[in-house]
Amino acid sequence: MKIKVYKDKEQVADEFSKYLFDYASERDITHIALSGGSTPKIVFDKLASDYADKMDWQKIHFYWGDERCVPPTDNDSNYKMTAEHLLSKIDIPSENIHRIKGEKVPVYEADRYSAVLKENLPEINAIPQFDLVILGMGDDGHTASIFPHEIHLWDSQRLCEVATHPDSGQNRVSITGKLINNAKSVVFLVTGASKASKITEIIGRQKDFEKYPATLVRPTSGRLLWFLDDSAAKGIA
Numbered sequence: 001m002k003i004k005v006y007k008d009k010e011q012v013a014d015e016f017s018k019y020l021f022d023y024a025s026e027r028d029i030t031h032i033a034l035s036g037g038s039t040p041k042i043v044f045d046k047l048a049s050d051y052a053d054k055m056d057w058q059k060i061h062f063y064w065g066d067e068r069c070v071p072p073t074d075n076d077s078n079y080k081m082t083a084e085h086l087l088s089k090i091d092i093p094s095e096n097i098h099r100i101k102g103e104k105v106p107v108y109e110a111d112r113y114s115a116v117l118k119e120n121l122p123e124i125n126a127i128p129q130f131d132l133v134i135l136g137m138g139d140d141g142h143t144a145s146i147f148p149h150e151i152h153l154w155d156s157q158r159l160c161e162v163a164t165h166p167d168s169g170q171n172r173v174s175i176t177g178k179l180i181n182n183a184k185s186v187v188f189l190v191t192g193a194s195k196a197s198k199i200t201e202i203i204g205r206q207k208d209f210e211k212y213p214a215t216l217v218r219p220t221s222g223r224l225l226w227f228l229d230d231s232a233a234k235g236i237a
Helices: 009-025 038-050 078-085 106-120 148-155 193-204
Strands: 002-006 030-034 060-064 066-068 132-135 160-164 171-175 185-190 224-229
Touching: 002 009, 009 030, 009 038, 009 185, 009 224, 038 078, 038 185, 060 078, 060 106, 066 078, 106 160, 106 171, 148 160
Parallel strands: 002 224, 030 060, 030 132, 132 185, 185 224
Antiparallel strands: 066 171, 160 171
């Protein structure tokens, strides 16, 4: 595990964009699982403004680590956010965009998306393998859409599960731990003071760290990287 700490979320976005450019430049094809949230939105803006003409988007395939069960036109949609901030501003083939269809019946969509992953990703350890999984982390320590009250979903034998937001009850389709930990590389993008206490517990393996799904991110490749800003990292010794 490596930890990189930067001044603010803008610098996190800048440095991660450089990392992603270098990472993708070394590969013929790069399969990437995207995250929703405010920090990825800034990353997408940076990629669109600084790398639209530098990155070979023909060689990149985008997937989603989770999606809210809403239509792609809904403001809650992770796909919509990505489309507005990145996809609409770069020259990427439509067949390279593999979205979770949040408008479909959740349990059927979890099965369909699992089949999409099996069809498009190389199989390593008898599991489809992403080159890179990008994750965020909630104030409650959740990641993807695996929440503390459903932490058992992490160990599901399925590639995708239907999760439920603990407050709103909204359904979400999420990839599971077997996919995340089978990735070649996993990167957390976490910013803001509201995340600091959980970051301290998880990275320091303190207090209630075992209750948080983000603790379970341990890729078998050993390549786990945290991009944090000063506010999120303030409790790290």
